[in-house]
Amino acid sequence: MNSSISANQLPRFIFASGIANLADGIAMVVWAWMASLLSRDPILVALMPVALRLPWFLFALPAGIVTDRVDRRRLILVMDCVRAGAFATAALIVWGAMPLAPAADNGTEMPVLFTALVLCALSVGTAEVFRDNAAQTMLPALVPHDQLERANGRLWSVELVGNALLGPALGAFLISSLLWLPFALNAVAFGLAAMLIFGLQGKFATARDGTRNWRLELRQGLAFLRAAPLLRLLAVITGVWNLLHQMVVIALVLYVQEILGLQAWGYGLILAVGAVGGIAGGFVADRVVRWLGPGATAQWMTLASAVAFAAIPLVPNEYALALVLAAFEFTGLIWNTVSVSYRQRAIPDDLLGRVNSVYRLLAWGMMPIGLLLSGLIVSAAETVIPRDAALAMPFVAAAVGAALLTGVAWRPLGSGFALVSEK
DSSP states (O other), X not given: OOOOOOGGGHHHHHHHHHHHHHHHHHHHHHHHHHHHHHXXXXXXXHHHHHHHHHHHHHHHHHHHHHHHHSOHHHHHHHHHHXXXXXXXXXXXXXXXXXXXXXXXXXXXXXXXXXXXXXXXXXXXXXXXXXXXXXXXXXXXXXXXXXXXXXXXXXXXXXXXXXXXXXXXXXXHHHHHHOTTXXXXXXXXXXXXXXXXXXXXXXXXXXXXXXXXXXXXXXXXXXXXXXXXXXXXXXXXXXXXXXXHHHHHHHHHHHHHHHTXXXXXXXXXXXXXXXXXXXXXXXXXXXXXXXXXXXXXXXXXXXXXXXXXXXXXXXXXXXXXXXXXXXXXXXXXXXXXXXXXXXXXXXXXXXXXXXXXXXXXXXXXXXHHHHHHHHHHHHHHHTTTSOHHHHTTHXXXXXXXXXXXXXXXXXXXXXXXXXXXXXX
16 A cells, blocks of 8 residues: 555544544444334334444445545545435434424334434445445554554544443433434534544555456455455454344343433443443553463453353343443453454455455444344243343343354364464
8 A cells, every 4th residue: 555644644543533433432322212212112223223234234345345446545534424414414304303202112103203314324334334444444554563453452442432431421411412412413523534534645545457347356355365264263253243242232222221220321321431441451452462362362352251241131230230341341342452453464455455344244244133133032032021031131142142152263263373373
């Protein structure tokens, strides 16, 4: 990659990511909470977050091809503008629909509003696929490969401050005040992020010779991943883990409302406390990896997820839940540091966009399945057990799944990273 970006512009890139992730954090609470105000049906509540994640399954591969063809900075700029427009549209739609009809136990009393918001969420999710794929391929051009763990840890810590610490709390406060306000603020945030990216100097495009052929380019990305067993393993593990994680994330929305009796602001504060654990993980991730080694780190962080999932339905109050989520985010951030840093280091730059997109198709394409599965589990369970117990079933299923995942992946992770370190 030919890049003329100067070192003093790296903070601009990180700041833009931080602002975009602040908006993502606001949206984390707002989309699902808004759905719960329109319907109490667990499947419909899950449907709006599904619209955010479904594009990863639909567009991850095209995003990789586009990322390797165009200036990645410009792609990020355009996608941030698309998200700003989608959130502005959502703000106007919600403002025009006020006041809301009471939430129905089955279906929704405001199908037009619900459908319009789902379409806005789908637009935001589609832009996110292209934006995030391009952004992740830019970092290896900004730092030496031997500093990727440190750079990723710092970048993700900044992103977590917005995405999981400030964003959810701010989103919860805003939606409890004026329903349309968090959507409007997100439109402004993504507009500001786009302005920061616009100000970056440099050309972030790979030099490509010959006629462009998307089938050939996609086959090249698939062939590289097929020939890299450790990358394939990490993609599968991340995909299954993301499925389980999304089951937990969407189940928490109704669980904190109906079991813990929390309002939006309380839910946002719990997520914010959990984010503190992730931020701490970002600052120590490189030291943990050096201490344990990447293989052992990946093994133990995967096991920690199973423990955290199992603990959630056992907590007595919101304070204990916040501590569990903090421990979960801490270990999850360290896992991501191992996985993404190895991927960025192992994949050639001219293939990074395509291989990264194939990887993320496997890893992120499972998210909408997890969201829907969570709603289906609750709906099926409450036909035979009380609703209180049914709301805990996604956590139980996620804990069992994570434990099985750990058992299956334990030895391959250890041997895979050991083989890489010998080369």
